[in-house]
Amino acid sequence: MVDRASTDVRRAQIVDAFRTVLVDVGYDAATIARIARAAGLTPGLVHYHFAHKAEILGALVDGIVTGLRARVDHALAAASTPVDRVDALADALLAVDPAAADLSTPSAWAAIGAEATRRDDVRAVYARWIVALRDTFADALRDAGDPDPAAGAVVATALVEGLYGLAAAAPGVVVPGSAAGLLRGVLRARLPAGGAR
Amino acid sequence: MVDRASTDVRRAQIVDAFRTVLVDVGYDAATIARIARAAGLTPGLVHYHFAHKAEILGALVDGIVTGLRARVDHALAAASTPVDRVDALADALLAVDPAAADLSTPSAWAAIGAEATRRDDVRAVYARWIVALRDTFADALRDAGDPDPAAGAVVATALVEGLYGLAAAAPGVVVPGSAAGLLRGVLRARLPAGGAR
Amino acid sequence: MVDRASTDVRRAQIVDAFRTVLVDVGYDAATIARIARAAGLTPGLVHYHFAHKAEILGALVDGIVTGLRARVDHALAAASTPVDRVDALADALLAVDPAAADLSTPSAWAAIGAEATRRDDVRAVYARWIVALRDTFADALRDAGDPDPAAGAVVATALVEGLYGLAAAAPGVVVPGSAAGLLRGVLRARLPAGGAR
Amino acid sequence: MVDRASTDVRRAQIVDAFRTVLVDVGYDAATIARIARAAGLTPGLVHYHFAHKAEILGALVDGIVTGLRARVDHALAAASTPVDRVDALADALLAVDPAAADLSTPSAWAAIGAEATRRDDVRAVYARWIVALRDTFADALRDAGDPDPAAGAVVATALVEGLYGLAAAAPGVVVPGSAAGLLRGVLRARLPAGGAR
DNA sequence: GATGAATGAGAATTCATTCAT
DNA sequence: AATGAATGAATTCTCATTCAT
Numbered sequence A, B, C, D: 001m002v003d004r005a006s007t008d009v010r011r012a013q014i015v016d017a018f019r020t021v022l023v024d025v026g027y028d029a030a031t032i033a034r035i036a037r038a039a040g041l042t043p044g045l046v047h048y049h050f051a052h053k054a055e056i057l058g059a060l061v062d063g064i065v066t067g068l069r070a071r072v073d074h075a076l077a078a079a080s081t082p083v084d085r086v087d088a089l090a091d092a093l094l095a096v097d098p099a100a101a102d103l104s105t106p107s108a109w110a111a112i113g114a115e116a117t118r119r120d121d122v123r124a125v126y127a128r129w130i131v132a133l134r135d136t137f138a139d140a141l142r143d144a145g146d147p148d149p150a151a152g153a154v155v156a157t158a159l160v161e162g163l164y165g166l167a168a169a170a171p172g173v174v175v176p177g178s179a180a181g182l183l184r185g186v187l188r189a190r191l192p193a194g195g196a197r
Numbered sequence E: 001g002a003t004g005a006a007t008g009a010g011a012a013t014t015c016a017t018t019c020a021t
Numbered sequence F: 001a002a003t004g005a006a007t008g009a010a011t012t013c014t015c016a017t018t019c020a021t
Helices: A005-026 A030-038 A042-047 A054-079 A082-094 A105-116 A120-144 A149-169 A181-189 B007-026 B030-039 B043-049 B055-079 B081-092 B106-116 B120-144 B149-169 B179-190 C009-023 C032-039 C041-048 C051-080 C082-094 C103-116 C121-142 C149-169 C177-190 D005-026 D033-040 D044-047 D052-076 D083-094 D106-116 D120-144 D149-169 D181-188
Strands: none
Touching: A005 A030, A005 A054, A005 A105, A030 A042, A030 B081, A030 C009, A030 C177, A042 C177, A054 A105, A054 C103, A082 A149, A082 A181, A082 C032, A105 A120, A105 A149, A105 B007, A105 B106, A105 B149, A105 C177, A120 A149, A120 B043, A120 B106, A120 D044, A149 A181, A149 B106, A149 B120, A149 B149, A149 B179, A149 C121, B007 B030, B007 B055, B007 C032, B007 C149, B030 B043, B043 C149, B055 B120, B055 B149, B081 B120, B081 B149, B106 B149, B120 B149, B149 D033, B179 C041, C009 C041, C009 C051, C032 C041, C032 C051, C041 D005, C051 C103, C051 C121, C082 C177, C103 C121, C103 D106, C103 D149, C121 C149, C121 D149, C149 C177, C149 D106, C149 D120, C149 D149, C149 D181, C177 D149, D005 D033, D005 D044, D005 D052, D005 D106, D005 D181, D033 D044, D033 D106, D052 D106, D052 D120, D083 D120, D083 D149, D083 D181, D106 D149, D120 D149, D149 D181
16 A cells, blocks of 8 residues: 555654644544544554554654744744844744744644643643743743743743634634734833833 | 432533533543433433533533623623723633632633634634633723734733643643733733823 | 343343353454354443453353352262262262253363463462362361372362363363263272271 | 574574463464564564464474473383383473473463364364373373273373463462372372382 | 565444433 | 433554565
């Protein structure tokens, strides 16, 4: 049915198909058969590469978190002033980058957040990322002069998650392309007037 | 096993058990048998009162939305100035009110948001509520002098959803009791300095 | 497909079908589908009455052990002298009683012994029965004057199991109807000459 | 993964791994992958050397039977009197000989006996061995003066199998090292008093 | 000889839903 | 209204076996 391929290639292919299906129908309805069909593979082969369905979810979560972290790190490194860094953070997390293939990421991430509610392993990875993100925001805000960076970091993190969630569950409420601007506005308002100069 | 009871009582009992189970294990693992057990009923009886499992979900969503709307309306009516109304909104949605049993479960709402991603009927109710909430925020912010009430309303709505989501999926990140204050802070910053008087 | 029946009736029916299939094809090939077919039921119904396949095995083991113990107790109670009791034990365990419907028991028991090798729960029940049987033999032999009842009890127990095993795995080696006589011969030889009077 | 090796070496290696796994988990759970892992080989290579899984079982049974027969023949040849030959038989079959790796696993033989119940090919080899063993006992007992060597041979054979079975399924019931003595005792009791001289 | 990706035919188990009682 | 036995379709996962490389 399919050509031979290396494990790495197949795993990536399966995770990719899983993301697509996950966004469409959610975790539980993302059956192995459906994932396999989406990937053009047989169910048996999916299980040859992933012992359990949860492993595919784990691989996806790892991939998304790794990708986000890379975007964030890269954006921070490229920014020159503390205030620029705050802006860069907002952009890295929310700007719709046409070059980025993972437009499906917000929806996938929303589904993952839902799974985190009930799967300990998913929650662990999810919460670790949330904490890291919050801490990154806190550092950037402190450097930029936020008088209460801890509170600002929680606001920023919740806003990112909330905007992702609204995009997935109530499309139309968030005007496409406006998300990063909204977050930037909230964060700018926290910084001292001179800091924006 | 149980006494005869009216349909209304039984339906409420089932919806209540469903919320509990939903929070614990998520929608798909909330089997009819489990819901029935949690309610102290038999599976057959659950289906006597609800033709399909999705109907129970629908009843829960309706109940939560109705409850939230009542809280919001009541809070708005009780506030005297425009700025008070903005504060009252934040409190109604995020303050932990021990009397409001249906707000004590951000997890249930998070699960519903996840289901909204894939069930048209749930999404319809969810999105209708989100739009109503956004519009309520927009009105309150406009009255209080927000120069861009539309943007502020989206920020507020996303923040509410994001704080619910974090509470459910990454417990510990949002300090209990602080949520309403965070939202108030963000909204106050949008209003003209004199508006707080 | 089938009439309604009580849980007790259905469970007995399933265990019975399981014994038949177990004897024919062994534990692993005794699939739920096969058991269901043999019982004239649907696979779903089998799982409605037994959560796991191992539970059916457990019920069968319990049933056989209970039945054997009843036969043994009854035989011992009916015998009048110590030597008669030894004979009665041999007969209760090995005589082919045309009235006893469980001619399939020896083969089933052999299969259970094999499972005991690898399933802890089966081994526990199996070993408990073996120990009880050995102790019963030891008591009877001591009363009848065996100079080393402990050794005699192990010999008797091993012989019973060995004769069951040969009957199942190498039919024809043990002449039908001769098993009880063989065991009686071995045990009689252990007893003092006067004891037989 | 491994060096090239001759077919004979590989087959022996695979059969050896199979015995280990068989004892641990039984025939059905002894998957090709597991056997391969135990042998330090790949699944594909196992099938290169054995067309079917059953063939590995066949090779193991052949090996064990051949080894037992050699031990028996050797023991008989070394004994000088008819009564010694009876003793030697018991020892060859049941004495724990550290040098005989293929006798150290009564569990393997018990598993094979269980398989013999349902696989015609295994039953053929198993039954052939049982018959040969019984005949060997019959000859030895007749020579030593047993008045009913046929019955004695069945008793001896069943006792050997039963002691193996108990050792595998109810460890602790048979005192280690006592098995051969028990069998010798039973057989000695059958022989005329003067025969032991 | 050796590898390991691929297949496909089951396997146990789950569960919403039905329905006779 | 209530019960709980019954159904059947679906689901995850397993594994002997094949075969291109």
